[in-house]
Amino acid sequence: AQSVTQLDSQVPVFEEAPVELRCNYSSSVSVYLFWYVQYPNQGLQLLLKYLSGSTLVKGINGFEAEFNKSQTSFHLRKPSVHISDTAEYFCAVSDTGGFKTIFGAGTRLFVKA
Amino acid sequence: KAGVTQTPRYLIKTRGQQVTLSCSPISGHRSVSWYQQTPGQGLQFLFEYFSETQRNKGNFPGRFSGRQFSNSRSEMNVSTLELGDSALYLCASIDVRGGETQYFGPGTRLLVL
Numbered sequence: 622a623q624s625v626t627q628l629d630s631q632v633p634v635f636e637e638a639p640v641e642l643r644c645n646y647s648s649s650v651s652v653y654l655f656w657y658v659q660y661p662n663q664g665l666q667l668l669l670k671y672l673s674g675s676t677l678v679k680g681i682n683g684f685e686a687e688f689n690k691s692q693t694s695f696h697l698r699k700p701s702v703h704i705s706d707t708a709e710y711f712c713a714v715s716d717t718g719g720f721k722t723i724f725g726a727g728t729r730l731f732v733k734a
Numbered sequence: 735k736a737g738v739t740q741t742p743r744y745l746i747k748t749r750g751q752q753v754t755l756s757c758s759p760i761s762g763h764r765s766v767s768w769y770q771q772t773p774g775q776g777l778q779f780l781f782e783y784f785s786e787t788q789r790n791k792g793n794f795p796g797r798f799s800g801r802q803f804s805n806s807r808s809e810m811n812v813s814t815l816e817l818g819d820s821a822l823y824l825c826a827s828i829d830v831r832g833g834e835t836q837y838f839g840p841g842t843r844l845l846v847l
Contacts, residue, residue: 653833653834653835655835655836657838662843663840663841664738664740664824664838664839664840664841665824665826665836665838666838667835667836667837670833670835672832672833711777713836715833715834721779721782721790722767722779722834722836723779724769724776724777724779726776727776727777
């Protein structure tokens with residue numbers, strides 16, 4: 622069975638500082654990996670995804686993530702955050718042959734001035 | 735392309751009533767999934783439909799049901815509402831040819847009094 626662990630429930634960071642949101646998964650098969658962002662009172666918005674190819678994936682709003690198969694991780698990074706990046710971030714995994722996507726519990730990013 | 739549409743956006747019901755929520759996926763997508771999101775339980779998978787067939791179901795009681803129509807629009811129904819059903823209900827339109835990428839609607843916020 623697949624599972625997704627987001628290692629930090631909350632991450633406070635100062636504006637213009639770098640940030641890394643950590644995500645580990647477990648799966649016995651090949652996977653697709655996703656990061657979503659949710660702003661208050663809104664649905665989830667796709668930030669980026671890894672389907673195949675280059676392990677470094679660039680997404681919207683300056684975010685990027687790196688797929689590390691040996692570590693079974695897909696950490697999200699941004700070199701310099703803005704106040705507007707304050708939101709909840711979800712990591713998700715689906716196996717390449719199945720139909721079900723598993724979401725992590727979410728990481729709440731607080732960007733402070 | 736138009737995004738995912740969910741109606742209504744907000745709903746207030748009383749215990750014991752039933753409710754029907756609607757979701758129109760992105761044009762060309764034949765698969766939708768539904769999630770319940772609450773502060774305590776996070777994002778929980780309800781069910782997923784592909785071409786009018788339910789292909790995955792989460793661990794929710796039988797009071798929660800859904801269906802998909804030939805035009806890919808989907809509805810979910812909750813009967814005999816309980817206070818604990820108060821939540822944000824999210825629908826996602828799934829690109830099955832794009833790594834099962836899910837594109838979320840804005841959600842329906844249900845309050846049960």
